[in-house]
Amino acid sequence: MKTLFIVCLAVLLFLANCQKKEEPKVQPPLSSGPIQAQNEIGLLQEAVRQEPKNVNAWITLGNMLMDNSRFQEAIDAYQKALELDPRNADVMVDKGTCYKNIGKPDRAAEEFKKAIKINPGHLYAHRNLGVVLANDIGDKKQAIKEFEEYLRLSPDTPDTQRIRQEVVRLKASK
Numbered sequence: 001m002k003t004l005f006i007v008c009l010a011v012l013l014f015l016a017n018c019q020k021k022e023e024p025k026v027q028p029p030l031s032s033g034p035i036q037a038q039n040e041i042g043l044l045q046e047a048v049r050q051e052p053k054n055v056n057a058w059i060t061l062g063n064m065l066m067d068n069s070r071f072q073e074a075i076d077a078y079q080k081a082l083e084l085d086p087r088n089a090d091v092m093v094d095k096g097t098c099y100k101n102i103g104k105p106d107r108a109a110e111e112f113k114k115a116i117k118i119n120p121g122h123l124y125a126h127r128n129l130g131v132v133l134a135n136d137i138g139d140k141k142q143a144i145k146e147f148e149e150y151l152r153l154s155p156d157t158p159d160t161q162r163i164r165q166e167v168v169r170l171k172a173s174k
Contacts, residue, residue, distance in 0.1 A: 037068050048080070055084040059091060071098040089115035089122050096128060105136030126150040127163065140170045 044061040051057060062077035078095040082088060096111030112129035115122050130146035133139040147167050151160065 037064065040064055041068070041070075048077075052080075053084060055081050055088075058084065059088075062091070062094060066094060066098055069101070071101045074098045075102075087118050089119040089125065092118070093122065093125050093128060096125075096132075100128070100132055100136065105132045108132050109137060121153055123150055123154050123157070126153065127159075130163075130166075134166065134170055140174055144170050 041061070041064050044057060044064060047057045048054065048061055058077050058081035062074045062081060065071075065074035065077055075095055075098045078091050078098070081091050082095070085091070092111045092115035096108040096115070099105070099108035099111060109129055109132050112125045112132065115125035116129070119125070126146045127150045130143045130150060133146060134143035144167055147163050147170075150157075151163055151167075154160075157163075
């Protein structure tokens, strides 16, 4: 299978180089549909099977699975990445987001808190923790603190106004 892939790739590269040089090489846009995504996921799964210590492959696989709402599989991929790189706050935040999406807000909050412990300035860990605390766990006081920290760290983010409105709403409902 691997040999067939390499031969096909070599033939495609050869044919691509046989084009007239004056022709612009325009590639059609990749389909972002489910078939394309499934193909990419399959390639990434094969990559991590062949190189199980490739942290970037695990992260990319996790991201692709999360983007396709395959949250439990994404959690598993992120866990493998964290076994290889246990201080990767970005992966913890993504893993937490997946936990939120499968209805496990406590686990999500735990991941966001771990990310903040490693990187106290991680914007999305604070914002996502605020969202989970406010909407899923019901800890408005701590949610306000997380949102305020998010705004303090980056007062000009695209969602600043929405987060400020959320803080006002939470304070009014205490």
